[in-house]
């Protein structure tokens with residue numbers, strides 16, 4: 001099949017929803033074989049319902065569990081012959097209790113899912129990529145890892161800052177093996193994660209499952225919330241040869257939120 005990722009094998013975590021689902025669909029459209037990894041089995045079934053059966057495999061995986069992560073990489077090697085692209089997309093959103101009130105296990109869970117998970121996937125994937133002669137890794141960070149996020153307890157942004165820092169370090173260590181490692185820092189993207197958030201923009205404590213404000217203009221320069229497809233096209237750029245001289249980069253895809261100085265009401 002022709003396409004920017006023809007002949008490539010990708011692992012996409014968090015593929016059962018939102019940005020991971022959009023990335024999976026676009027990678028397959030561009031010719032890749034994709035192993036989807038997510039705790040959300042029903043989501044993966046839905047995402048793959050209309051995809052060609054020979055273009056994907058699904059593995060139920062909690063990214064915080066080393067053996068389950070290893071099983072995803074083993075599946076990619078067994079079924080498709082290796083791994084060229086790793087998309088670390090799975091993540092959990094911010095918690096909004098004041099810092100002194102947040103349960104400790106919620107803080108450690110932020111770091112387990114958002115930092116340790118991608119770390120484990122890199123641990124299992126890098127040797128396979130080296131054997132194959134190179135690869136590309138995309139870690140989804142967040143604008144909240146680039147500036148303070150008034151209104152939440154800080155663990156989410158810190159976990160994403162740690163992941164984006166890890167991105168630069170791994171890029172430095174594995175450029176000689178032809179492995180490129182980059183991060184996307186999304187702004188507010190219209191997915192279940194963002195929709196389920198409390199309204200950090202106003203600092204109120206209501207869940208906002210059907211938040212009409214997601215559809216309203218905001219104060220980021222482009223004046224709107226982003227779509228998962230707009231993260232997928234950035235991920236395709238980083239996964240493909242179009243970005244062949246880019247590694248260790250943190251790329252905001254945020255409607256200009258970071259450029260405009262950040263702040264709580266940017267998305």
Ligand SMILES: NC(=O)c1ccc[n+]([C@@H]2O[C@H](COP(=O)([O-])OP(=O)(O)OC[C@H]3O[C@@H](n4cnc5c(N)ncnc54)[C@H](O)[C@@H]3O)[C@@H](O)[C@H]2O)c1
Nearest residue numbers: 014017018019039040062063090091186188189191193194
């Ligand atoms: N939506 C936003 O506004 C926004 C902004 C910045 C960054 N992000 C980041 O983008 C990434 C994708 O999120 P999304 O917006 O598509 O949200 P989403 O909730 O639609 O998708 C996240 C997916 O990750 C999966 N997941 C969660 N914990 C997991 C675990 N332990 N193991 C395996 N899978 C797990 C979920 O099941 C879900 O399918 C996340 O890392 C998130 O932190 C989102």
